[in-house]
Amino acid sequence: xxxxxxxSDTPQSPTGTLTVALAGNPNSGKTTIFxxxxxxxxxxxxxxxxxxxxKTGRCKLNATSTDGGRWxxxxxxxxxxxxxxxxxxxxxAMEVLRGLRPDTPAPxxxxxxxxxxxxxxNLYLVSQLIELGRPLVVALNMMDVxxxxxxxxxxxxxxxxxxxxxxxxxxHKRHGINELKDAIAKAKVAPLPDFPLPEAMKEELMIVGxxxxxxxxxxxxxxxxxxxxxxxPESRIPSPEKLGKTTTPRAWICLDDGTRRLDRYQALxxxxxxxxxxxxxxxxxxxxxxxxxxxxxxxxxSRLGIDPMQADIEAHYRWIEGVSSRxxxxxxxxxxxxxxxxxxxVIDYESPKKRSVSDRIDAVLIHKVWGLAIFALIxxxxxxxxxxxxxxxxxxxxxxxxxxGAWVGSHLPDGPIKDLVTDGxxxxxxxxxxxxxxxxxxxxxxxxxxxxxxxxxxxxxMDRLLAKVGLHGKSFIPLLSSFxxxxxxxxxxxxxxxRKDRLATILVAPFxxxxxxxxVYTLLIGTFFAAYGAITQAGIMLACYALGIIAAAGxxxxxxxxxxxxxPSSFILELPTYKLPQASQVARHVWSNTLAFLTKAGTIIxxxxxxxxxxxxxxxxxxxxxxxxxxxxxxxxxxxQPKVTNGVLPPxxxxxxxxxxxKVIDETKSLEQEAVASEQLxxxxxxxxxxxxxxxxxPLGYDWKMGIGLVGAFAAREVFVSTMAITYxxxxxxxxxxxxxxxxxxxxxxxxxxxxxxxxxxxxxxFVLAMQCMSTLAIVRRETGGWKWPMFMLxxxxxxxxxxxxxxxQIGRIWFA
Amino acid sequence: xxxxxxxxxCNHCGSPETCSLNRLxxxxxxxxxxxxxxxxxxxxxxxxxxxxxxxxxxxxxxxLGDPIEFRLRGYLLSLRDEQAKFVQIAMA
Numbered sequence: 001x002x003x004x005x006x007x008s009d010t011p012q013s014p015t016g017t018l019t020v021a022l023a024g025n026p027n028s029g030k031t032t033i034f035x036x037x038x039x040x041x042x043x044x045x046x047x048x049x050x051x052x053x054x055k056t057g058r059c060k061l062n063a064t065s066t067d068g069g070r071w072x073x074x075x076x077x078x079x080x081x082x083x084x085x086x087x088x089x090x091x092x093a094m095e096v097l098r099g100l101r102p103d104t105p106a107p108x109x110x111x112x113x114x115x116x117x118x119x120x121x122n123l124y125l126v127s128q129l130i131e132l133g134r135p136l137v138v139a140l141n142m143m144d145v146x147x148x149x150x151x152x153x154x155x156x157x158x159x160x161x162x163x164x165x166x167x168x169x170x171x172h173k174r175h176g177i178n179e180l181k182d183a184i185a186k187a188k189v190a191p192l193p194d195f196p197l198p199e200a201m202k203e204e205l206m207i208v209g210x211x212x213x214x215x216x217x218x219x220x221x222x223x224x225x226x227x228x229x230x231x232x233p234e235s236r237i238p239s240p241e242k243l244g245k246t247t248t249p250r251a252w253i254c255l256d257d258g259t260r261r262l263d264r265y266q267a268l269x270x271x272x273x274x275x276x277x278x279x280x281x282x283x284x285x286x287x288x289x290x291x292x293x294x295x296x297x298x299x300x301x302s303r304l305g306i307d308p309m310q311a312d313i314e315a316h317y318r319w320i321e322g323v324s325s326r327x328x329x330x331x332x333x334x335x336x337x338x339x340x341x342x343x344x345x346v347i348d349y350e351s352p353k354k355r356s357v358s359d360r361i362d363a364v365l366i367h368k369v370w371g372l373a374i375f376a377l378i379x380x381x382x383x384x385x386x387x388x389x390x391x392x393x394x395x396x397x398x399x400x401x402x403x404x405g406a407w408v409g410s411h412l413p414d415g416p417i418k419d420l421v422t423d424g425x426x427x428x429x430x431x432x433x434x435x436x437x438x439x440x441x442x443x444x445x446x447x448x449x450x451x452x453x454x455x456x457x458x459x460x461x462m463d464r465l466l467a468k469v470g471l472h473g474k475s476f477i478p479l480l481s482s483f484x485x486x487x488x489x490x491x492x493x494x495x496x497x498x499r500k501d502r503l504a505t506i507l508v509a510p511f512x513x514x515x516x517x518x519x520v521y522t523l524l525i526g527t528f529f530a531a532y533g534a535i536t537q538a539g540i541m542l543a544c545y546a547l548g549i550i551a552a553a554g555x556x557x558x559x560x561x562x563x564x565x566x567x568p569s570s571f572i573l574e575l576p577t578y579k580l581p582q583a584s585q586v587a588r589h590v591w592s593n594t595l596a597f598l599t600k601a602g603t604i605i606x607x608x609x610x611x612x613x614x615x616x617x618x619x620x621x622x623x624x625x626x627x628x629x630x631x632x633x634x635x636x637x638x639x640x641q642p643k644v645t646n647g648v649l650p651p652x653x654x655x656x657x658x659x660x661x662x663k664v665i666d667e668t669k670s671l672e673q674e675a676v677a678s679e680q681l682x683x684x685x686x687x688x689x690x691x692x693x694x695x696x697x698x699p700l701g702y703d704w705k706m707g708i709g710l711v712g713a714f715a716a717r718e719v720f721v722s723t724m725a726i727t728y729x730x731x732x733x734x735x736x737x738x739x740x741x742x743x744x745x746x747x748x749x750x751x752x753x754x755x756x757x758x759x760x761x762x763x764x765x766x767f768v769l770a771m772q773c774m775s776t777l778a779i780v781r782r783e784t785g786g787w788k789w790p791m792f793m794l795x796x797x798x799x800x801x802x803x804x805x806x807x808x809x810q811i812g813r814i815w816f817a
Numbered sequence: 818x819x820x821x822x823x824x825x826x827c828n829h830c831g832s833p834e835t836c837s838l839n840r841l842x843x844x845x846x847x848x849x850x851x852x853x854x855x856x857x858x859x860x861x862x863x864x865x866x867x868x869x870x871x872x873x874x875x876x877x878x879x880x881l882g883d884p885i886e887f888r889l890r891g892y893l894l895s896l897r898d899e900q901a902k903f904v905q906i907a908m909a
Contacts, residue, residue, distance in 0.1 A: 082864045086857060120890040121866050151891070275856070309856065313863040321869065362893075368880040460895050464881035467897065473884075570858050570900060571884060572865060575893040 018061075018072040019105045020184055021096055023129065024113035025122050026079035026497075027453075027576035029141040032171030032585060033113050034076040037180070044592055048103050051785040052078055052092045062181050072184060074111075075104060081121070083128040084276045088499055091278060097132055100279045109187040111180070113139045113169075116153045117146040117577060119328060123320045124313075126162070127193070131267075135187035138166040139180055145577055149356050150331045157327040164190045172582045195315040200304050201273075204297045208273065209266035211293045273297060273308040358453075358577045365457055375461050378454070379480060382445045386438045386484040387515060393437040401430040419617060420610075428609040431715065432602040435487050435775065440594050442481050442488040446495065447589035449477075451581035455495060456573055463571060469553045470560025472501040472571065479505065479552070482512035483545075486776045487601075490783055491593065500564040506783060507559060507793055508552035510776050513545045513768060516717040520767050523721050527740040528760040540764070547768045551800065597779070604778035612715045612774070615685040616723075621676070629679050633672035640665050671729075678729035686711045687727075700766065700802070701759040701809040703748070714772050758816065762809040769801035834908070838873065839885060839901035846874045847906030854903035866890040867904050 022037075024030035035042075038057025045054045055076040063069055077096055078089035085091035092101070099106025112129055114122035129136055138158070146153055158166045165183035169176035197205075271277065272294055277285040284290055301308060364370050405426030412418040449455040459473030466475050474496045482489030489509045496502040513521075521544055529537050621629075640661060681687050690707030697707055705727045712723030721739070724730075728742040746754040771777070771794050780790040835850055848870040852862050866889050867873070876886040876893065884895040896904075 118892040121892060124864060309860055310863055314868045317869050372880050460879050460884060464879060464883045570861055571897045572861055573895045575895060
């Protein structure tokens, strides 16, 4: 009866590759199917202009099929519940499926993965894909889960109902993958079902469709005739001919099938009336005659109490309910028909008495007491892992790269090239790789939590807490991770689907006191509050963490009421069935995210750290100045040379012990080096920036030396400590004792001490609140797809830090005066 | 008139015939009769299956009181109180 739709249904061109779009609901197991299909032939990139990840892969059709040996390109679309988009992810999926993205070819075949244990909601997307009119294959996943719940889905019945191939698959066992490939080669357009729309709406579709047909020629002529518009096919209002090719080919062709008149103008009218206008219809929906046509139709329908959007969705679900009742049987029904239930352990899902395994797990994991206790335990494990367990690995990486740099350096002649290689390039590489342990470990946890289904529960548990400041339950893990490091924390925000919630979380994550701030806190508190006792010191440390949390909560609250306003962020969270995470999927997740960090953010971090190195290296001290600094040390070294006469040390020599003498020589030499390094740093661009910054940071109580420290801290906050040590010419990075003393003894020209507990508090406030980490900016750029948000973050955090530190210092000065 | 629901813990319903989903007691079931809210929220709720008199069961509330977990069309999802209030329920 749908024979009119069958021409040019199957993918035609026998040569070249076939483009397949893989669609499906979130949690439908789509990624597992994608991995099973493509193996390691995968690529992860970004869709240009948006921050949605584009996953593509290739596979070869089975040699036995008619198209044997042909390659297919598979685009793994973001998980979507619907084609009518709200989130950027869903928008991209819709655009790819409609063939509206210039960067992605329109798919020849759509494979939709559906969860058999959650058939009705998954069929909603299928019903929309059927309307889309592209050749379709259904991959029926999680039959085993359904059967454990006492639901049997009949594949044959589903094929009859949908009119397209339905292939049962088990992704991680690779069951059904070959059959799926065969089906792709034979995919065909599904017949358009008779969605039971209200009669009044069908009539309106005819009226509006007729109106659109009349308007069409006029619209088309005016558009193509206007000379001012360049002939840009993407921005042009689509004429039905163009729509016919790129969007809903079949819906245009199918005419009267006896039950529902649907020509192309009526299909267009339907999309316009239900508000499905994103993408190709965005322009046409704004045209004056179209707007008035639609508004009069809407008025007529609202008088009858019909909302087109609701009527459309309900019609789809009514059809789905029919399909679902004809294709699923409870195992009891099967048993009554004499069919043996495939599994012995059968639980009736609808009966509240008998609960599925998932329900029984939930009874514990979302329990008022146990649930929170287990949650705390899991989060503590996660935190301890990335905070402490990663530390020795990170130290090991630093040491290894340091010695590799030293080894390479030892083969180079002294000079700028050697310094560039050892201090610039190798340290730059180190600055990137040092994040890998934390990122890999965090994504290991995230993969397990997400694949098992616990991540949604964690969000469910924590949502109340975060909703108060306008964030999302899923913001919890990113924010917690940011206490170790904001880089993995910001990467973990990918689990937040809502873009506004995600952006707000990214923008406040760096307020969490990361492990790189700890050495700075320790130095400042240890130096200036040692006299106040351990309790005070611990209290100040705690206050730093608390200040960060308060700032994050406050700024999130402000952002959600200003920048990210517009509708309440909907918290519609599916709680998927618990599943055992698959080791291969977890490994893949860790690998792809780590690799993405290295390639996308790593290059920026590397470049910035080389630039920062150059800023502390150039310009070089003039030789004369160097000699001048070295002179007193050289004189001392001269004195230390023994004036041996006739093999006997002169009795008046002030050092008699040879070991002692060597020690003094070494010390003098290292003091000489420190003095040169200190003068070199002060002479460099960074050092001069300290002086340039001094008038700006003076009101906060900082001098130019602290200014140099702040410039250095941009590489990573803990670099503040070593930069200060070099500036003061006070020992190595490992020992803070000489630095502490140098800081305490430092005096302005008028004899007043440079440092005081108040200056330290002001600096602590700065370090809690300021954005001075290039790696964070690099990752924000990667995650938001441009420099706009990282620059905004840099500006607002530093303004906030400046204002608060200024307030603390100035009020404190009056207070203590 | 019939009581909204005979399970314990469900005496919050204002009206015996219908009440909003967030006032339904834990363990209670009802049928969706209407969905309100702004068009974006409404569309999402409808698309997730809150339509056509679908049967909804309140499974539990989160330990901190919000959000609420529901069973709908054979799957579980959670809504915040402020969203659940837009779904009107009639006792089955």
